[in-house]
Amino acid sequence: LWGGDGDGKNPAAAPPGSVSAPEGTPETTETPPDAPTPAPTTSATPSDDVPPPGYRAVKDLKSFTIAIPEDWHRTETDQGVFYNAPDGRSLLQVFVVTEDGLTPYEALRGTSRDGKATKPGYEEISLERITGEPDAPADTVELVYAYDRDGGRRKVVDRAFTAPDGNHYAILAAGPEEDWPKQREVLRVALEFFEPGPY
Numbered sequence: 001l002w003g004g005d006g007d008g009k010n011p012a013a014a015p016p017g018s019v020s021a022p023e024g025t026p027e028t029t030e031t032p033p034d035a036p037t038p039a040p041t042t043s044a045t046p047s048d049d050v051p052p053p054g055y056r057a058v059k060d061l062k063s064f065t066i067a068i069p070e071d072w073h074r075t076e077t078d079q080g081v082f083y084n085a086p087d088g089r090s091l092l093q094v095f096v097v098t099e100d101g102l103t104p105y106e107a108l109r110g111t112s113r114d115g116k117a118t119k120p121g122y123e124e125i126s127l128e129r130i131t132g133e134p135d136a137p138a139d140t141v142e143l144v145y146a147y148d149r150d151g152g153r154r155k156v157v158d159r160a161f162t163a164p165d166g167n168h169y170a171i172l173a174a175g176p177e178e179d180w181p182k183q184r185e186v187l188r189v190a191l192e193f194f195e196p197g198p199y
Contacts, residue, residue, distance in 0.1 A: 065195040065197070066193055071085075090173070090175030092172070093174075094169065094170075095169070095170045096168065097168040112124045112127055119148075124143070125155075127141070130142055139162050142157065156172055163194075169196065
């Protein structure tokens with residue numbers, strides 16, 4: 001997410017190289033290195049709405065609620081909570097930014113700056129404040145980028161925002177570029193059902 005070189009492989013795969021994040025930027029990665037055995041989640045419906053076919057709402061062990069593709073499994077590291085596709089090629093990450101005074105825009109700008117320095121073939125596709133979505137928090141920012149990995153190309157969409165509980169969250173969806181815009185759809189559904197809890 002913030003500067004690691006995630007590869008989207010299953011957690012049991014060899015971990016990606018560690019990368020130092022720039023000052024003031026959280027040091028995380030798209031794919032959790034040496035992630036523990038997947039932990040169970042419990043089903044929950046955050047509202048009267050039901051996730052679309054192929055998705056399920058879960059109450060995460062970190063107390064937030066989110067909707068994920070129904071066959072994805074959970075792992076957790078100090079870099080956040082991950083929901084991983086069975087084939088290891090796609091994932092969803094939820095992370096709480098704890099750095100004091102770091103705005104969502106500054107966080108994603110740092111992510112992109114780090115990506116340019118550390119990810120082969122990195123391309124910042126867009127970095128913009130989100131103003132046209134009525135349910136999005138006022139400080140929501142989105143970064144879309146792509147880079148080369150394992151002989152292919154990965155495309156990532158990353159949202160950072162301040163939730164009603166006061167925490168600054170970053171939620172991203174990553175996967176093969178050829179799957180685009182599947183990543184955007186996974187993120188859209190995740191955000192629609194996201195409800196923060198004591199993290």
